[in-house]
Amino acid sequence: MSRYDKVDSAYKFLKGKEVSQDSFSLDELAKATGWETGTCKTYVSKRWFQYVHKDQKDFKVSGVAYLSKKEFRAIHSQKLTQLEDQSEQGKLIKKAKEFALLAVSTYNNPFTHFKTHGFIVDLVIAYTALFHAIFEKRGIEYFYKKKDGTPKLIDGQKKAWELTACIKEYWGSINTAEKANLELLIGLRNKIEHRSLPELDLMVAGYCQSSLSNFEEILINEFGDNHSLMANLAIAMQLTRTATAAQEDALKKFQAGNYKVVRDYIEQYNHALPDDIAKSQKYRLNVYLIPNIEKNKNKADLAVTFVKAEDLTADELAAYEQGIALIKGLESPYKYRPGQVVEQVKKVHPNFNMTRHTDAWKKHKARPARPKKEHKNEYCGYVSGFDGYLYSQKWVDLLIAEIK
Template sequence: MSLRKGKTKITLESSIEAALLAVEIYNKPRTPFRVEGFITHMIIAWTRLFHAHFNHTIGEKYYYKKSNGRYEIVDGEKKSWELKTCVSKYVGLSDGVKSNINFFIKLRNKIEHRYIDREEVGIMIFGECQALLYNYENTLIELFGEDYALNESLSFSIQFSRIRKKSQLEASKKLLSKEIKELKQFIDTYRTGLSDDVFNTQDYSIKLIQLPKISNTNRNDLAVEFVNWNSLSSDDKENYEKVTAIIKDKVVKKEAINPGRLKPGDVVNQVNERTGSNLNHFDHKCLYYILMIRPLRSDVDEDPFNTNTKYCHYDEVHDDYVYQDEWVNLLVHIIENGLLNKEIWKKNWDNKTPLNITNLEQQNGEG
């Protein structure tokens, strides 16, 4: 389709410019507000794309009107449909595309008044970001033709091979900022609320596995290719599933959070009830430290996920630790059989001397 000068063409060109700017911001290293900038400009790009389509097909009916038939005016301008309304009015989108756009509408509303320029968020939502861009270009071509395709204007972002150093991995796990934790909780909740069919579609989130092309490569081939899943043969799809069976990124739905897990107070109370001892929270702290089932909070260099998962788990959402019944059973065995006492564990605590938990487990009939 070749558009003549007019409002539709101006709005469409503005949409494309917003999308290109979004990509430029996202791919530029060390850009401030990188994630926020990409999301904001892609929301603008999608909104103006729909406005161009509606202006071309239904005229100015995409503006809000009052009950008296007059247009609603905001800051001297007619109020047009926001993106959420555009998505509901346009009937050509798949459930995956709708879910992807709605995800970013809600996320944009959450980040509008907060600073989230942290790599952790960009890493978490990379698949959704990539899908948002691919879906935009596919819809752009569908509405206005191949002449407006963006792939000739874009280049692949060069990646460093050692993408995530230890410090980055630890930062990604800790997500120390309260606001980052709130955003992560929103992202996890939104994904979990999707059906498997929608979550697994490439329309909602692009899942990529980066593998080097090393054998039988034609010297005229592109160094990087994006393969459309729908164009693959059944044999190729089967081979892909074998690869993803090895490297799998999946959301697991559970009926409850931390079922059967115990808080520190629960551990202390149960041990005291079963042994008649007077274990307190400091005693418990000494024991979990010298038996190395979890790190201390004061040790900022330690990975909080570095726990003995037989006895203890780190709860990332609440930034605390929960314990298994096996931990209570082991402490009861230790105290009832006199394997350790307060004098011993306090001395080891003071000297920062860990004990071999395996020996205690063997005496408890384990291992």
């Protein structure tokens, strides 16, 4: 009798359950393998935790079907105290987590001058490894192939999909805030790759924070809570005496000419997004970081509270206005394309159309008939990144009120 007989029985049992997508109990596993139920419980939680997950009272399998019998034996033979997954999937998860933490370390390091540059580069690697791990679990081929079907090779290694291809496979044609956030950062990386723009950091901090939160959420949803990064992270320390002056100086530099390409890119990208995505915290995190005055000093281990803007009442929001004056100053008033203006007005006046909109801007002289890049007023402005005119909320409000 081979020492792997019971292990091989477990492999056959788990693989079958995954193929049939059926859940199973520990008693069923014990009956199929010959182990005691208590032993099965230990193996499920300590040796196979990457592949076996709790499903209400029972368990479900994910990823065992793509392991060979030899790979499953190797995973099972690890010491109970050794929780690291040595499969290709496990190695990719480890790589993804380490580069995500490296991205945070780069961003939070006070001696790092180009925070955003380093953060995006490391996070792109982290996301790419994470998606490759997910595709490993799902049995999806994530390598480029030649016309004859053989793998493309780079330095003798199979050429794997880059992040853009991974995004297309993972989300497909579905538009989500997480997808929009990641595509923005990829484009931003391409824009700043050969530019020295350290003052960019403050302006894109919300996008960077959302991308990190989204990364961890995908990681946990796909591979379980034990992969959470929170245990390794802490809030970066702030030097508040100089923060305001430094932020104002950074804002002035951001408005300078050498930042135009990046400003136009972000502005154009944001304007093209649906409102629900553009305002999502998963696209760009907007929070207040305020002191938490704890009455019981023994409970106040970390006297800081994150407050989501969307959760505040009107009075609470007004109370924090000074705290976000600088950030709000970056928001362009020109948000709507002509078609979006028509859609907004039609919600109140169903007969409104593009012809009436054209008549309206001519009547109010909201914009010139021909493109003038310097044109800006309270209703309409020429946006370089968009290469055309966009309209403000004031313009939408005027049309609705005038028609009424």
